[in-house]
Amino acid sequence: MALSRGTAARLALPGLLVAGGAAALAFGLHLAFPVVPQLTAAVGLGMVAGQVPAVQRLLDGALKPGIAVAARRLLRIGIVLLGLKLSLVDIAGLGGETIVVIVLVVTITFLATLWFGKLLGLPGTQPILVAAGFSICGASAVGAMSAVTRSKDDDTATPIALVTLCGTLAIFVLPVLRIPLGLSTEDFGVWVGLSVHDVGQVVATAQIAGPAALAAAVVVKLTRVLTLAPMVAVVGLVERRRDARNAALPAGHPDIVDRPATKRPPIVPLFIVGFILAMLARTVVVPLLDDTASGAVLEVADVVQTILFSLALFALGSNIRFRALARTGWRALIVGLASWALIAALSLGAVYLLA
Secondary structure, eight states, X not given: OOOOHHHHHXXXXXXXXXXXXXXXXXXXXXXXXXXXXXXXXXXXXXXXXXXXXXXXXXXXXXXXXXXXXXXXXXXXXXXXXXGGGOOHHHHHTTOHHHHHHHHHHHHHHHHHHHHHHHHTTOOTTHHHHHHHIIIIIHHHXXXXXXXXXXXXXXXXXXXXXXXXXXXXXXXXXXXXXXXXXXXXXXXXXXXXHHHOOSHHHHHHHXXXXXXXXXXXXXXXXXXXXXTHHHHHHHHHHHHHHHHHHHHHSOTTOTTOOOOOSSOOOOSSOHHHHHHHHHHHIIIIXXXXXXXXXXXXXXXXXXXXXXXXXXXXXXXXXXXXXXXXXXXXXXXXXXXXXXXXXXXXXXXXXXXHHHO
């Protein structure tokens, strides 16, 4: 029986309050240790909370409805607001050659990771979620892709853990390699933007080399984010065709792919449409405002997006169980590390090529 909106809101409130408190704590950790991005701190707190037996019982009980709302609905609203960071004018300023290279790096990493994940036999939808997270934009890509693949929470938790681990390692590893690799400040920023996963991790890594590196990294990274919409649309189309093939086969046929008992996903989910509209607003509408108004709009949107992502990533992190990962996650770890190495190598080659 469907719950009324009021009842659903009351059930969700405890979990949302806990996620909000965790987001505030993550902000405090970021202030105390600026090298740690707030979103990385949020998912880390969730991962720690998910290992405590007493907290696990609460997460699986009274807190579960609110945690589910944060991990899904709030994440999708945050993805919509992410579009306000993207200006097509800034992306066009990169030049056609750079844009083509970015698309190639994303596509090759996605397909290679998907293939390797299936080769190692990752369960469920983990191969495609790991591929999306490492090639496009980390946890937000995992969340977006899980919507069209109708992934279980268990399948989503492992890719979130992997992109958090590798993205955090990048903050410390990539700056050390800049001088030995002979990268200029701008080239280092391009490398970071091409290879690091979440936007917050990109900022934390690139700012170490200075403002020029940070500016280059953010533009390149946001261009990678732009590939999220077409990737999700393609996967949505594949999922619908798979459902249609299943429906045409007789019951019990060995070629039927087991799918969750839910309605077919749209080719382009509504929140991805919102993401595209927000991007267009950033390109067309925001520049029409005066500097004060446009700055205020973008600043408020950025703060709200960060808050929503912090709540969502704490919720996603809290679904991770290290004991289960220790039994079954070694293959996913191999795939994640291989994908991280691949995108770093491809990106470095692209930087040398563009230079």
